[in-house]
Amino acid sequence: DTEVTQTPKHLVMGMTNKKSLKCEQHMGHRAMYWYKQKAKKPPELMFVYSYEKLSINESVPSRFSPECPNSSLLNLHLHALQPEDSALYLCASSPQGTYGYTFGSGTRLTVV
Amino acid sequence: QKEVEQDPGPLSVPEGAIVSLNCTYSNSAFQYFMWYRQYSRKGPELLMYTYSSGNKEDGRFTAQVDKSSKYISLFIRDSQPSDSATYLCAMSAGYSSASKIIFGSGTRLSIRP
Numbered sequence: 001d002t003e004v005t006q007t008p009k010h011l012v013m014g015m016t017n018k019k020s021l022k023c024e025q026h027m028g029h030r031a032m033y034w035y036k037q038k039a040k041k042p043p044e045l046m047f048v049y050s051y052e053k054l055s056i057n058e059s060v061p062s063r064f065s066p067e068c069p070n071s072s073l074l075n076l077h078l079h080a081l082q083p084e085d086s087a088l089y090l091c092a093s094s095p096q097g098t099y100g101y102t103f104g105s106g107t108r109l110t111v112v
Numbered sequence: 113q114k115e116v117e118q119d120p121g122p123l124s125v126p127e128g129a130i131v132s133l134n135c136t137y138s139n140s141a142f143q144y145f146m147w148y149r150q151y152s153r154k155g156p157e158l159l160m161y162t163y164s165s166g167n168k169e170d171g172r173f174t175a176q177v178d179k180s181s182k183y184i185s186l187f188i189r190d191s192q193p194s195d196s197a198t199y200l201c202a203m204s205a206g207y208s209s210a211s212k213i214i215f216g217s218g219t220r221l222s223i224r225p
Contacts, residue, residue, distance in 0.1 A: 004155075031209035040120070042200055042215030043156065050209045090155050097207045098144050103155030 001026045004104035006091050012110045015081060021107045023074040023091030031097065032074045034066060035090040037106070043090055049074060050096070081111045115139050118201055118216030126224050131188040135201035135216045138182065142203040144211075145177050147186045150198045150218065159199075160186065191223045 004025045013019050023032065031050050035043035048056035049068045063085075065077040074091055088106040118135045125131055133147075144163055148156035160175040162168045168175045174187040184203070188195055201216040 033209075040218070042217050045212055048209055055210055056212075092155070094209060097209055098146070098204045098211055098213055099161055099207065101146075101158055101213075103157065105153070105155050108153075 002102065004091055004093055004102050006089075006104035006107050008107060009105065010108050010110075012112060013078065013081065014112055015083070017081075018077070018079045020078065021076040021089055021091075021109075023076075023104060024072055025093045025102070026072055027093065027095075027102065028071075029093035029095050029100075029102070030071065031094045032068065033092040033094075033101075034074070034076055035092060035103075037088045037090055039087075047076075078109075081109075083111050086110045113138055115214050116201065116203060116216045119219055120217055122220040122222055124222040124224060125191060127191060127193060129191050129223075131191050131195070131221060131223075133186045133188075133199050133201075133219050133221070135184050135203075136182055137184075137203060137214075139203075139205070139214075140179075140182070141205040142214075144204045144207060145175070145184050146202040146213070147173075147175055148200040148202060148215075149195075150200060152197075156200055193223045193225050196221060196223050 007022045034046040037043045046060045047066045052068045067075040090106045091104045094101045116137045147160040150156040165179045172189045176185040198218040200218045204211040204213045
């Protein structure tokens with residue numbers, strides 16, 4: 001299995017809702033990442049998990065809460081989002097480092 | 113000044129042409145250089161990964177890095193309509209997962225049949 005699987009593919013949520021994005025990989029990669037990508041912009045790093053521990057938080061607002069329950073799974077919990085948070089949320093994994101990044105297809109999030 | 117500059121295009125070329133995509137950067141600490149391809153509504157896919165200066169070839173793709181000029185290129189030979197996508201250059205100063213990857217803004221490429 002050489003894929004990173006993200007669910008759901010699309011999500012529409014209200015500003016008072018709580019939702020979660022899920023990311024799964026079975027490649028044995030020990031680093032997992034969340035990125036945010038706005039239309040026609042490059043991906044922006046949000047969080048890095050290394051060996052299931054949060055190693056980088058790029059000053060992301062607390063309404064985004066990451067969780068890594070095990071080495072194969074990464075969640076992003078969303079609460080009280082703003083319309084400007086609407087974007088494509090990408091999960092990626094790598095063996096350990098910048099080589100061999102594999103991105104998922106993303107969750108397209110719309111906040112209404 | 114952005115750390116990584118990339119012409120957004122769009123770039124349109126006929127099928128079979130050689131395509132040249134370029135990025136410049138300002139941070140001399142960058143040592144690892146990547147090219148990603150992103151189709152519409154998909155995540156980026158790693159095409160090429162190079163360390164320091166030099167050339168790397170993989171099939172129809174050739175990546176070049178000139179650290180003295182802070183300039184990287186991706187060449188696509190015998191371009192196909194399936195190569196139509198957005199191409200993102202990316203670079204980092206280190207190899208570890210703690211090394212932040214900086215992406216260019218992407219060049220939209222269209223190959224005309």
